[in-house]
Amino acid sequence: xxxxxxxxxxxxxxxxxxxxxxxxxxxxxxxxxxxxxxxxxxxxxxxxxxxxxxxxxxxxxxxxxxxxxxxxxxxxxxxxxxxxxxxxxxxxxxxxxxxxxxxxxxxxxxxxxxxxxxxxxxxxxxxxxxxxxxxxxxxxxxxxxxxxxxxxxxxxxxxxxxxxxxxxxxxxxxxxxxxxxxxxxxxxxxxxxxxxxxxxxxxxxxxxxxxxxxxxxxxxxxxxxxxxxxxxxxxxxxxxxxxxxxxxxxxxxxxxxxxxxxxxxxxxxxxxxxxxxxxxxxxxxxxxxxxxxxxxxxxxxxxxxxxxxxxxxxxxxxxxxxxxxxxxxxxxxxxxxxxxxxxxxxxxxxxxxxxxxxxxxxxxxxxxxxxxxxxxxxxxxxxxxxxxxxxxxxxxxxxxxxxxxxxxxxxxxxxxxxxxxxxxxxxxxxxxxxxxxxxxxxxxxxxxxx
Amino acid sequence: xxxxxxxxxxxxxxxxxxxxxxxxxxxxxxxxxxxxxxxxxxxxxxxxxxxxxxxxxxxxxxxxxxxxxxxxxxxxxxxxxxxxxxxxxxxxxxxxxxxxxxxxxxxxxxxxxxxxxxxxxxxxxxxxxxxxxxxxxxxxxxxxxxxxxxxxxxxxxxxxxxxxxxxxxxxxxxxxxxxxxxxxxxxxxxxxxxxxxxxxxxxxxxxxxxxxxxxxxxxxxxxxxxxxxxxxxxxxxxxxxxxxxxxxxxxxxxxxxxxxxxxxxxxxxxxxxxxxxxxxxxxxxxxxxxxxxxxxxxxxxxxxxxxxxxxxxxxxxxxxxxxxxxxxxxxxxxxxxxxxxxxxxxxxxxxxxxxxxxxxxxxxxxxxxxxxxxxxxxxxxxxxxxxxxxxxxxxxxxxxxxxxxxxxxxxxxxxxxxxxxxxxxxxxxxxxx
Numbered sequence: 001x002x003x004x005x006x007x008x009x010x011x012x013x014x015x016x017x018x019x020x021x022x023x024x025x026x027x028x029x030x031x032x033x034x035x036x037x038x039x040x041x042x043x044x045x046x047x048x049x050x051x052x053x054x055x056x057x058x059x060x061x062x063x064x065x066x067x068x069x070x071x072x073x074x075x076x077x078x079x080x081x082x083x084x085x086x087x088x089x090x091x092x093x094x095x096x097x098x099x100x101x102x103x104x105x106x107x108x109x110x111x112x113x114x115x116x117x118x119x120x121x122x123x124x125x126x127x128x129x130x131x132x133x134x135x136x137x138x139x140x141x142x143x144x145x146x147x148x149x150x151x152x153x154x155x156x157x158x159x160x161x162x163x164x165x166x167x168x169x170x171x172x173x174x175x176x177x178x179x180x181x182x183x184x185x186x187x188x189x190x191x192x193x194x195x196x197x198x199x200x201x202x203x204x205x206x207x208x209x210x211x212x213x214x215x216x217x218x219x220x221x222x223x224x225x226x227x228x229x230x231x232x233x234x235x236x237x238x239x240x241x242x243x244x245x246x247x248x249x250x251x252x253x254x255x256x257x258x259x260x261x262x263x264x265x266x267x268x269x270x271x272x273x274x275x276x277x278x279x280x281x282x283x284x285x286x287x288x289x290x291x292x293x294x295x296x297x298x299x300x301x302x303x304x305x306x307x308x309x310x311x312x313x314x315x316x317x318x319x320x321x322x323x324x325x326x327x328x329x330x331x332x333x334x335x336x337x338x339x340x341x342x343x344x345x346x347x348x349x350x351x352x353x354x355x356x357x358x359x360x361x362x363x364x365x366x367x368x369x370x371x372x373x374x375x376x377x378x379x380x381x382x383x384x385x386x387x388x389x390x391x392x393x394x395x396x397x398x399x400x401x402x403x404x405x406x407x408x409x410x411x412x413x414x415x416x417x418x419x420x421x422x423x424x425x426x427x428x429x430x431x432x433x434x435x436x437x438x439x440x441x442x443x444x445x446x447x448x449x450x
Numbered sequence: 451x452x453x454x455x456x457x458x459x460x461x462x463x464x465x466x467x468x469x470x471x472x473x474x475x476x477x478x479x480x481x482x483x484x485x486x487x488x489x490x491x492x493x494x495x496x497x498x499x500x501x502x503x504x505x506x507x508x509x510x511x512x513x514x515x516x517x518x519x520x521x522x523x524x525x526x527x528x529x530x531x532x533x534x535x536x537x538x539x540x541x542x543x544x545x546x547x548x549x550x551x552x553x554x555x556x557x558x559x560x561x562x563x564x565x566x567x568x569x570x571x572x573x574x575x576x577x578x579x580x581x582x583x584x585x586x587x588x589x590x591x592x593x594x595x596x597x598x599x600x601x602x603x604x605x606x607x608x609x610x611x612x613x614x615x616x617x618x619x620x621x622x623x624x625x626x627x628x629x630x631x632x633x634x635x636x637x638x639x640x641x642x643x644x645x646x647x648x649x650x651x652x653x654x655x656x657x658x659x660x661x662x663x664x665x666x667x668x669x670x671x672x673x674x675x676x677x678x679x680x681x682x683x684x685x686x687x688x689x690x691x692x693x694x695x696x697x698x699x700x701x702x703x704x705x706x707x708x709x710x711x712x713x714x715x716x717x718x719x720x721x722x723x724x725x726x727x728x729x730x731x732x733x734x735x736x737x738x739x740x741x742x743x744x745x746x747x748x749x750x751x752x753x754x755x756x757x758x759x760x761x762x763x764x765x766x767x768x769x770x771x772x773x774x775x776x777x778x779x780x781x782x783x784x785x786x787x788x789x790x791x792x793x794x795x796x797x798x799x800x801x802x803x804x805x806x807x808x809x810x811x812x813x814x815x816x817x818x819x820x821x822x823x824x825x826x827x828x829x830x831x832x833x834x835x836x837x838x839x840x841x842x843x844x845x846x847x848x849x850x851x852x853x854x855x856x857x858x859x860x861x862x863x864x865x866x867x868x869x870x871x872x873x874x875x876x877x878x879x880x881x882x883x
Binding site: 378 | 492497499529535540543544545546565589597604605705708709710743778800810813821824
């Protein structure tokens with residue numbers, strides 16, 4: 001039997017320190033940031049291009065435009081035809097895709113190391129030369145609306161999450177969904193996408209992250225060749241749009257076709273801003289692990305296993321984000337139990353931690369899990385690039401990748417208790433309840449020959 | 451300007467030879483109880499990944515007790531001879547380890563990721579060994595998990611994607627166990643004795659395979675494999691019957707209040723040890739497997755904006771696994787989208803890919819091969835498949851060459867033989883009336 005303390009020490013000693021020793025950072029004359037991490041375990045490499053522009057940079061009425069532009073980035077430049085980008089990457093034996101979040105838009109390619117200059121050249125081309133053709137936009141906006149139907153409209157729990165954020169935030173742009181409101185998508189034009197591209201797609205608003213079997217000097221030379229000639233642009237001023245202090249609980253109900261009542265909580269909380277000084281975000285991350293980090297963690301143990309009023313329960317928190325932090329709790333009611341029971345049980349579990357704290361065993365276990373998860377990222381070039389890109393694009397330092405594990409180790413049980421008492425309180429809480437509705441249209445099957 | 455860039459892009463593409471550095475040294479042996487073990491030693495990271503899989507997937511469920519296999523796998527974590535349910539979870543968490551289950555129609559098992567340091571590895575592996583070989587299936591945990599499974603199945607029956615897949619499998623496999631999906635009714639019939647019997651019958655050494663990747667010596671890997679399997683019951687795996695040849699395809703429409711129709715097409719088509727494996731995989735890349743550049747994607751998404759996701763794939767199982775095609779579209783467009791998909795499939799099966807398409811598919815699959823094995827976890831998944839399905843040890847090494855050897859004729863013949871458009875079953879959930 002190994003003690004949690006011993007495991008913690010070993011995890012830390014074995015993997016975490018100096019993990020970033022081989023990481024280097026450069027800035028080109030046009031403001032483009034380049035981060036290169038050597039890892040020679042496999043003959044492959046990942047390139048990620050991080051634009052510091054996500055749905056939080058949008059304006060009401062044009063929500064979803066960051067994500068729509070991400071789609072248009074595959075529709076060709078002055079030199080490369082529609083869909084040709086992905087065809088060329090595939091021909092090079094590579095995989096490519098992209099994603100948009102509240103905070104960033106990220107494009108990525110995974111290729112054999114020999115193909116890196118090729119995909120750098122392709123990304124540099126669409127950083128400056130995108131062609132937004134009205135006829136391509138007209139088709140692609142329909143694709144995005146289908147994506148919204150698939151990921152949100154017909155997914156009651158996703159719809160509930162959207163409803164919850166719209167209630168929890170009144171001023172900050174985290175109140176609208178990254179995929180955009182359907183009405184905004186319906187009224188979007190190719191000119192909205194073009195304006196977005198013109199405003200935010202520039203070398204001085206981008207960070208290139210390269211992780212894999214590369215020589216950093218060579219990567220810098222390629223970056224200078226391909227990205228170096230691109231012109232710096234004036235980036236629009238970013239208004240803070242700070243969220244006013246919440247003073248009292250908020251509550252929303254969503255009716256949708258489903259079987260089980262489902263409850264989702266959002267507590268306003270801080271996100272990491274200064275890795276050397278902040279302790280609250282680390283304490284909150286530990287708290288969230290203690291609540292939901294493994295199957296015998298408090299929420300699942302109490303709600304699902306002991307009281308059996310829920311069929312599932314969980315907790316989430318992002319330590320790193322450009323905007324405010326949020327602690328989410330969720331649980332689905334077991335048959336014969338109500339959303340109200342779930343809600344009061346969740347608040348009771350949280351209040352108990354605020355009053356009585358957590359055990360030394362729980363604290364150590366949460367830290368071991370957090371540190372092990374950070375360490376396991378080293379198995380994947382992609383995961384390592386994600387970590388570096390997120391730090392750099394949020395305004396933190398890539399050196400924080402080494403400091404964050406150290407900060408986790410310092411967190412005390414009292415800090416966890418006091419973070420719970422300060423932030424997981426009713427006045428900062430928004431509650432969303434899914435009120436399940438029967439499938440109203442007749443769900444009967446008809447069949448026939450072709 | 452445009453053609454200059456294109457010309458130089460082409461030069462870059464041909465600048466280097468095909469990657470030849472994708473070799474993997476696999477060690478293979480049998481444990482005392484006859485379990486096949488596959489091991490790749492790599493010390494680049496202080497990690498060990500290990501998977502243990504049994505011939506205990508969903509196809510081994512009795513039809514009237516569908517869901518028994520999934521429930522049995524879940525209940526292995528519910529308590530063992532030495533550890534309570536909470537002990538199991540805490541020991542895994544305390545070691546910083548991750549224990550994930552895996553379940554499909556053929557296979558059921560676990561994948562453990564742990565640090566390679568002695569104390570952590572021993573604690574995590576001890577726990578997994580007890581879960582696999584000495585489960586207790588406590589009655590109160592059985593009742594709790596059964597209720598959860600029933601609630602989960604009832605929730606799933608409200609979701610259009612689940613309903614569509616369930617109906618498609620019923621149509622593709624009308625009499626075969628691959629066609630059976632758990633429902634609240636089938637789960638309700640399951641008793642604790644069924645679970646114990648299912649474990650006894652399907653978690654023996656006969657159909658089991660262990661895969662190990664990571665930072666340990668071959669001696670340590672041998673000891674680890676013994677520890678995970680020495681107490682397993684011995685006996686042959688239960689074999690699955692072959693599916694009947696597909697009947698003419700039916701089209702089934704199911705009402706649902708969703709904003710989109712979920713459209714699926716499918717047919718039993720490809721087994722793991724199948725001579726048509728490579729022609730079908732390469733051909734499907736052109737048809738609907740090649741991400742943004744497949745024929746289905748170009749026709750349905752890029753040209754007509756009808757769907758976000760449209761795909762085709764072969765999922766090879768021990769017996770004929772499905773060829774499946776799917777998309778989701780606004781409900782009033784379902785018929786149009788279906789027609790376009792059927793036309794693309796019909797044209798492809800009739801004429802096959804073009805020379806240029808075949809070449810492009812091979813370049814992508816061969817050039818992309820190193821990406822399939824560039825993490826310990828991906829390598830573990832490949833080893834697990836090789837082990838479970840008894841594929842040859844040079845499977846990974848010869849994969850690029852076998853892709854490269856596929857000819858146009860082979861693709862045409864294989865598709866004509868395996869994908870009969872008139873025999874594809876069709877399901878539309880959320881159909882407009």
